[in-house]
Amino acid sequence: MSLGPDYFDGLYAADADPWGIERGWYEERKRAVVLASLPRPRYARAFEPGCAGGALSVELAGRCDELVCWDPATRAVEATRARLADRAHVRVEEGALPARVPEGTFDLVVASELVYYLDAGDREEFWRAVEGCLRPGGHLLAVHWLREAPEYPVEGTAVHDELASRPGLTRTVRHDEADFRLEVYARGPARSVAEETELR
Numbered sequence: 001m002s003l004g005p006d007y008f009d010g011l012y013a014a015d016a017d018p019w020g021i022e023r024g025w026y027e028e029r030k031r032a033v034v035l036a037s038l039p040r041p042r043y044a045r046a047f048e049p050g051c052a053g054g055a056l057s058v059e060l061a062g063r064c065d066e067l068v069c070w071d072p073a074t075r076a077v078e079a080t081r082a083r084l085a086d087r088a089h090v091r092v093e094e095g096a097l098p099a100r101v102p103e104g105t106f107d108l109v110v111a112s113e114l115v116y117y118l119d120a121g122d123r124e125e126f127w128r129a130v131e132g133c134l135r136p137g138g139h140l141l142a143v144h145w146l147r148e149a150p151e152y153p154v155e156g157t158a159v160h161d162e163l164a165s166r167p168g169l170t171r172t173v174r175h176d177e178a179d180f181r182l183e184v185y186a187r188g189p190a191r192s193v194a195e196e197t198e199l200r
């Protein structure tokens with residue numbers, strides 16, 4: 001079974017930062033790796049489902065013209081809204097993929113520490129929804145913890161194995177270390193950063 005909004009609301013009721021995203025070098029460094037891995041300096045319209053308290057959203061907001069952030073947990077939405085209140089190009093909403101699908105299309109979707117909360121059926125719908133809202137040539141960045149998390153429906157490696165098998169997506173970045181895997185996929189054929197910047 002997917003872990004639903006009640007599970008996350010419960011975590012946030014006990015601790016405003018249940019995963020210690022705002023505390024410590026591990027998460028701070030991972031965010032830096034995420035930002036450095038985005039193949040383009042800027043994106044026109046980005047979608048960040050599972051934004052939690054907005055630690056990554058703040059950084060993404062500086063890299064795109066429009067940003068849509070979602071989280072199913074009320075407390076997470078309130079925290080991200082407050083944090084980004086002065087950024088008119090950011091919209092923060094309560095929502096969970098795949099039960100709800102965002103309007104419009106994006107040239108960047110960021111799925112950070114998120115897809116392993118979903119069961120097999122919801123993951124299939126999640127990937128379809130992401131593929132459906134990604135513009136041709138747009139990027140999906142996925143990053144997941146690889147160590148054991150027995151309470152999650154699936155492990156991080158399985159999430160990335162599934163992603164690798166999606167037709168229509170081409171991997172352009174892969175970063176692997178003991179704790180997490182990060183990949184960027186393009187919808188359709190991928191061009192490397194050197195190709196995109198004509199540095200050949």
Ligand SMILES: C[S@@+](CC[C@H](N)C(=O)[O-])C[C@H]1O[C@@H](n2cnc3c(N)ncnc32)[C@H](O)[C@@H]1O
Nearest residue numbers: 008049050051052071072073076096097112113
């Ligand atoms: C571990 S936190 C990740 C936060 C952030 N993406 C990061 O990497 O720093 C996971 C967040 O995903 C949210 N979430 C869980 N299931 C979700 C779903 N189906 N759609 C969107 N967000 C979800 C949770 O409420 C939680 O805030």
